[in-house]
Amino acid sequence: MSISQVDLRQTRLPIQPQIISALMQLTDDSEVGFRDLEKIIKADENISTLILKAANSPLYSRGKEIRSIQIAISLLGFRVIRTLATVASSQGMFQSGNYARFRKYVSEHAVITGVIARSIAVKLKLKNLEEDAFVGGLLHDLGKVIMNSLDRSHYIEVIHLVERGVPFSQAEKQIFGFSHRDIGEKAAMTWNLPQIYRWILSTHGLDALTPPEGMDESSRALVQIVACANYLARLYGYGAPLSGIEHEISKFFDALGMDSDTRSFYLSEFRENIPKDEFYNFFITIL
Numbered sequence: 001m002s003i004s005q006v007d008l009r010q011t012r013l014p015i016q017p018q019i020i021s022a023l024m025q026l027t028d029d030s031e032v033g034f035r036d037l038e039k040i041i042k043a044d045e046n047i048s049t050l051i052l053k054a055a056n057s058p059l060y061s062r063g064k065e066i067r068s069i070q071i072a073i074s075l076l077g078f079r080v081i082r083t084l085a086t087v088a089s090s091q092g093m094f095q096s097g098n099y100a101r102f103r104k105y106v107s108e109h110a111v112i113t114g115v116i117a118r119s120i121a122v123k124l125k126l127k128n129l130e131e132d133a134f135v136g137g138l139l140h141d142l143g144k145v146i147m148n149s150l151d152r153s154h155y156i157e158v159i160h161l162v163e164r165g166v167p168f169s170q171a172e173k174q175i176f177g178f179s180h181r182d183i184g185e186k187a188a189m190t191w192n193l194p195q196i197y198r199w200i201l202s203t204h205g206l207d208a209l210t211p212p213e214g215m216d217e218s219s220r221a222l223v224q225i226v227a228c229a230n231y232l233a234r235l236y237g238y239g240a241p242l243s244g245i246e247h248e249i250s251k252f253f254d255a256l257g258m259d260s261d262t263r264s265f266y267l268s269e270f271r272e273n274i275p276k277d278e279f280y281n282f283f284i285t286i287l
Helices: 017-024 031-042 045-055 069-076 078-094 100-123 127-139 142-150 152-163 168-175 180-190 195-202 217-235 245-255 260-276 278-286
Strands: none
Touching (some): 031 045, 045 069, 078 278, 100 127, 100 142, 100 278, 127 217, 142 152, 142 180, 168 180, 180 195, 195 217, 217 245, 245 260
């Protein structure tokens, strides 16, 4: 199969790309952005339900019941609500590969990557990147979901190879003729996602250490945060194992300017606390 033969507009996918694209293009620097966010959410009952459920959860609740989307946006903020709406629009991707190994190598790995990426942004005091880091981590392997949707039986063959030690991208090219990064980049272009997500979907390995020409400092930090979280998730046992992964992770620690305490935190303490992490447990329940 050639990637040029894949028509994503005609492929039945377990996500809502039009809604995800619309959400990702919204900005919080104008009243129009707030109104459009509210309009998108209200147009989809599932998204509205998840937003209100989240707003009234222990993780986000401000001590009083929230009954409307407008109030939820005003209390929790534009970026948090946009993240929750994106998660709601992506729920199907975590249910599409309903077999144990897909959940282990793709679904669980994606959630953990998002949680770690958000935590890194918090630790580095990059508040403006916290929500984007979570969404970027959550969606970075979207290409794997698309490939599994295209041909589940062949993607099971990919996972067989991965379990024998073949890297995902190499196994995918052997079976499909292209990798999840290739189809992820094509999806980002087809759905007109912002450039940053095109980079994240196609650049979440060591190539993130050498950003392409034209990438601004904030985008570079976001891409490297997601890539670092991707490797840490695998180190923690969520995703395909990789020998010598600590060496790769140290390169991202250097690139992100992490101090020794922060490095130690992610190599030991955070790994042990993930099962008890409030943010992680909340999203596991809704996904």
